[in-house]
Amino acid sequence: MTASTGSEGTALAPRGVRPRARFGTPLVGSAPRLMLLGSGEIGREVAIEAIRLGAEVIAVDRYEHAPAMQVAHRAYVIPMTDRAALRALVESEHPDVIVPEIEQIDTNELVRLESDGWTVVPNAEATRVTMDRERIRRLAAESARVPTSRFAFADTLEEARRCAADLGFPCVFKSITSSSGHGMSVVREPGALARAYQEASEGGRVPNPRIMIEEFVRFDAEVTVLTLRHWTSAGTVATTTMAPIGHARPGTLYHESWQPAEFPSPVGDELTRIAVAVTDRLGGIGMFGVECFVRGSDVLFSEVSPRPHDTGLVTLASQWNSEFALHARAVLGFPYSGPEPTSPAAAHVILSPGTGTAPTFGGAFRGLSLPGVRLFLFGKPEGFPDRRLGVAVARGSTVQEARTKAAEAAHAVESTIRFERAAP
Amino acid sequence: MTASTGSEGTALAPRGVRPRARFGTPLVGSAPRLMLLGSGEIGREVAIEAIRLGAEVIAVDRYEHAPAMQVAHRAYVIPMTDRAALRALVESEHPDVIVPEIEQIDTNELVRLESDGWTVVPNAEATRVTMDRERIRRLAAESARVPTSRFAFADTLEEARRCAADLGFPCVFKSITSSSGHGMSVVREPGALARAYQEASEGGRVPNPRIMIEEFVRFDAEVTVLTLRHWTSAGTVATTTMAPIGHARPGTLYHESWQPAEFPSPVGDELTRIAVAVTDRLGGIGMFGVECFVRGSDVLFSEVSPRPHDTGLVTLASQWNSEFALHARAVLGFPYSGPEPTSPAAAHVILSPGTGTAPTFGGAFRGLSLPGVRLFLFGKPEGFPDRRLGVAVARGSTVQEARTKAAEAAHAVESTIRFERAAP
Numbered sequence: 052m053t054a055s056t057g058s059e060g061t062a063l064a065p066r067g068v069r070p071r072a073r074f075g076t077p078l079v080g081s082a083p084r085l086m087l088l089g090s091g092e093i094g095r096e097v098a099i100e101a102i103r104l105g106a107e108v109i110a111v112d113r114y115e116h117a118p119a120m121q122v123a124h125r126a127y128v129i130p131m132t133d134r135a136a137l138r139a140l141v142e143s144e145h146p147d148v149i150v151p152e153i154e155q156i157d158t159n160e161l162v163r164l165e166s167d168g169w170t171v172v173p174n175a176e177a178t179r180v181t182m183d184r185e186r187i188r189r190l191a192a193e194s195a196r197v198p199t200s201r202f203a204f205a206d207t208l209e210e211a212r213r214c215a216a217d218l219g220f221p222c223v224f225k226s227i228t229s230s231s232g233h234g235m236s237v238v239r240e241p242g243a244l245a246r247a248y249q250e251a252s253e254g255g256r257v258p259n260p261r262i263m264i265e266e267f268v269r270f271d272a273e274v275t276v277l278t279l280r281h282w283t284s285a286g287t288v289a290t291t292t293m294a295p296i297g298h299a300r301p302g303t304l305y306h307e308s309w310q311p312a313e314f315p316s317p318v319g320d321e322l323t324r325i326a327v328a329v330t331d332r333l334g335g336i337g338m339f340g341v342e343c344f345v346r347g348s349d350v351l352f353s354e355v356s357p358r359p360h361d362t363g364l365v366t367l368a369s370q371w372n373s374e375f376a377l378h379a380r381a382v383l384g385f386p387y388s389g390p391e392p393t394s395p396a397a398a399h400v401i402l403s404p405g406t407g408t409a410p411t412f413g414g415a416f417r418g419l420s421l422p423g424v425r426l427f428l429f430g431k432p433e434g435f436p437d438r439r440l441g442v443a444v445a446r447g448s449t450v451q452e453a454r455t456k457a458a459e460a461a462h463a464v465e466s467t468i469r470f471e472r473a474a475p
Numbered sequence: 476m477t478a479s480t481g482s483e484g485t486a487l488a489p490r491g492v493r494p495r496a497r498f499g500t501p502l503v504g505s506a507p508r509l510m511l512l513g514s515g516e517i518g519r520e521v522a523i524e525a526i527r528l529g530a531e532v533i534a535v536d537r538y539e540h541a542p543a544m545q546v547a548h549r550a551y552v553i554p555m556t557d558r559a560a561l562r563a564l565v566e567s568e569h570p571d572v573i574v575p576e577i578e579q580i581d582t583n584e585l586v587r588l589e590s591d592g593w594t595v596v597p598n599a600e601a602t603r604v605t606m607d608r609e610r611i612r613r614l615a616a617e618s619a620r621v622p623t624s625r626f627a628f629a630d631t632l633e634e635a636r637r638c639a640a641d642l643g644f645p646c647v648f649k650s651i652t653s654s655s656g657h658g659m660s661v662v663r664e665p666g667a668l669a670r671a672y673q674e675a676s677e678g679g680r681v682p683n684p685r686i687m688i689e690e691f692v693r694f695d696a697e698v699t700v701l702t703l704r705h706w707t708s709a710g711t712v713a714t715t716t717m718a719p720i721g722h723a724r725p726g727t728l729y730h731e732s733w734q735p736a737e738f739p740s741p742v743g744d745e746l747t748r749i750a751v752a753v754t755d756r757l758g759g760i761g762m763f764g765v766e767c768f769v770r771g772s773d774v775l776f777s778e779v780s781p782r783p784h785d786t787g788l789v790t791l792a793s794q795w796n797s798e799f800a801l802h803a804r805a806v807l808g809f810p811y812s813g814p815e816p817t818s819p820a821a822a823h824v825i826l827s828p829g830t831g832t833a834p835t836f837g838g839a840f841r842g843l844s845l846p847g848v849r850l851f852l853f854g855k856p857e858g859f860p861d862r863r864l865g866v867a868v869a870r871g872s873t874v875q876e877a878r879t880k881a882a883e884a885a886h887a888v889e890s891t892i893r894f895e896r897a898a899p
Binding site: 070071072073074075076077078079080081082099102103104105116121122124282283284368371372376380384385386387388389391394408409410411412413415416417419420421422423425426427428430431432441446467469471 | 494495496497498499500501502503504505506523526527528529540545546548706707708792795796800804808809810811812813815818832833834835836837839840841843844845846847849850851852854855856865870891893895
């Protein structure tokens with residue numbers, strides 16, 4: 052059910068990250084200090100696992116009461132796109148390891164912090180490269196030489212029009228500075244070009260006239276290969292891939308995922324090869340989510356997150372060491388001897404039905420009545436459309452059974468969400 | 476691998492505990508407030524699972540930086556044996572549910588709080604009965620009518636001498652007010668009586684001249700049956716037992732455990748019957764740890780904890796819903812539709828090698844090199860002999876393999892523990 056490699060030697064070796072020798076106790080001693088930049092639901096699970104491993108966790112985000120803040124030792128609210136604020140906090144808290152959890156961070160400042168001797172995981176350059184669709188695509192296609200969809204870049208609507216004509220319709224317009232679905236749209240005919248260009252150029256992390264245009268891939272499956280760069284018992288760095296995670300989404304944002312997604316072995320081997328090739332170019336230490344399309348017997352690289360991936364929420368059920376436990380273990384400098392068996396499981400998001408503060412939930416009793424289902428509610432103080440407020444995670448005797456139960460539980464909760472204080 | 480019953484109707488029904496309908500968000504809204512009385516490693520895992528289910532967690536203990544305090548929303552340091560302090564905190568924090576995690580609580584005040592309308596789990600009377608060896612043994616033997624070892628009670632050394640003569644040597648002296656191994660000793664000959672009497676009468680939670688004397692059971696296996704009283708999807712209360720947990724200890728304190736412990740079905744059925752009979756007499760909602768001896772085809776009830784049990788730390792590896800996740804789910808008023816499959820796993824404690832503050836750990840890298848091993852370090856600010864500072868938990872293809880790995884990892888860490896500040 053899982054695939055593994057022992058790949059070593061990388062373009063971008065870990066900097067400052069070392070196998071962890073003696074360490075102390077949080078709050079009263081010399082525990083490893085882990086600073087989360089971004090404190091959402093992914094960060095919350097990383098925080099829990101880091102605390103279980105003996106770390107002192109400092110949670111940072113741009114708003115109060117973010118999920119990871121609610122379990123961390125200390126929390127700070129700062130704009131992480133403000134380089135001075137970021138540096139000041141790092142210099143006052145002295146983290147042993149800085150763990151970016153989101154993209155809205157001044158990644159140039161992360162590079163400077165790293166060169167000043169602070170440790171950023173997987174490494175500062177990987178956080179900068181992966182949030183730039185042009186750089187990561189060129190790294191994959193030209194440096195790691197893995198197959199991708201056809202693609203082009205355009206700085207104006209006119210250039211975008213020419214690229215679209217070359218690639219053919221439908222094609223996909225994407226902003227440069229995002230790896231999520233924001234700003235993305237499928238362009239089915241020339242009349243939709245102008246609006247799609249506007250969305251892509253304005254919908255990224257920062258407005259940018261340069262956009263990416265990509266062939267529309269008629270895929271059979273969309274897959275995430277969670278890939279861990281980690282220490283071995285011998286103190287070297289190895290890369291281990293997890294069983295493929297399948298996912299499906301009605302729009303462009305993460306909606307449901309399952310593991311294992313089974314493929315004939317040539318496809319499985321190619322998924323592993325691509326995941327290892329790309330992550331070894333990015334280097335460093337920690338969990339990556341490598342997104343690929345499967346089309347017949349072909350596999351195309353799409354994107355990569357230098358951190359635990361949304362679709363990997365399913366590993367809360369499918370793996371004893373979830374992607375969060377593995378990320379915490381790796382970035383704290385501990386070894387791993389995976390891979391491990393996978394249990395059939397699925398995860399299904401619980402979305403905010405609208406805008407308001409202090410969400411209330413009514414369907415949790417019904418959701419938790421289903422055998423094999425667990426709910427993770429994120430405790431986010433505000434909701435807005437498409438914001439994840441929780442996830443239902445299910446085990447089943449088959450992946451399909453787990454998917455059905457997770458969906459039913461998620462919908463039972465989602466359909467009952469209200470706000471104590473609705474938006475004005 | 477698991478056993479289940481649908482038992483309903485109890486001597487002591489849940490009071491104030493109801494299936495949970497609509498609830499809000501921690502810190503900004505009407506989340507269920509869960510107050511942990513006792514904030515050790517058991518409480519830490521309960522806190523994590525309660526937060527994942529959307530609760531606001533208040534951790535209380537008699538010392539600062541206790542494990543559960545490090546993940547809770549708020550923490551308080553009070554003497555929980557001080558009834559006024561306990562009541563004042565409850566009245567200021569307004570918990571929806573009070574979750575005793577240890578025995579050093581004024582349980583008479585819990586009974587009064589419950590009668591004033593506060594919710595205590597599993598119920599206040601169960602917390603009072605189970606910490607009194609005489610009351611729980613009489614409840615089991617005389618009311619639930621389950622088999623136990625032969626036993627007697629003595630108020631003086633002279634009475635103890637007569638009881639020991641009746642029961643024969645060796646016999647076991649135990650304090651009345653403790654369910655752990657403190658104050659317990661095996662008396663092999665009359666010359667050891669006086670010291671054993673002193674230990675038992677002074678070694679309980681409070682000094683008490685009355686002690687318990689018990690036949691020495693030459694058992695083949697010592698077993699915990701985790702037993703959950705929980706809501707069903709229909710809103711009734713049911714009792715579900717987990718697969719038996721085997722455990723072994725060099726002394727009287729918890730040391731290692733594994734799950735599943737396999738027995739021929741008459742023994743397995745009897746374990747289930749005893750666990751359900753005793754917990755249904757105690758009633759309420761939540762997890763119980765029912766301890767039994769197996770001797771040939773006989774099963775004898777020994778003790779019961781009205782909360783997750785130390786030996787159940789193995790369920791972090793063996794069950795998708797650990798005993799902590801199930802306790803949180805049940806006491807928050809959510810249903811369960813177990814039982815679920817069990818994976819072969821084991822847990823092995825990491826003990827403090829001496830007395831000091833701010834323990835440091837040197838063998839974690841080696842422990843985590845072993846396949847299938849995870850470490851849980853508790854972040855306790857101080858160590859003293861026999862205090863648990865962590866646990867190694869392992870999965871294996873067999874229970875024996877898991878036991879070997881957990882022991883190896885635990886010893887790798889334990890043998891390297893030092894203190895940043897040693898005891899003077």
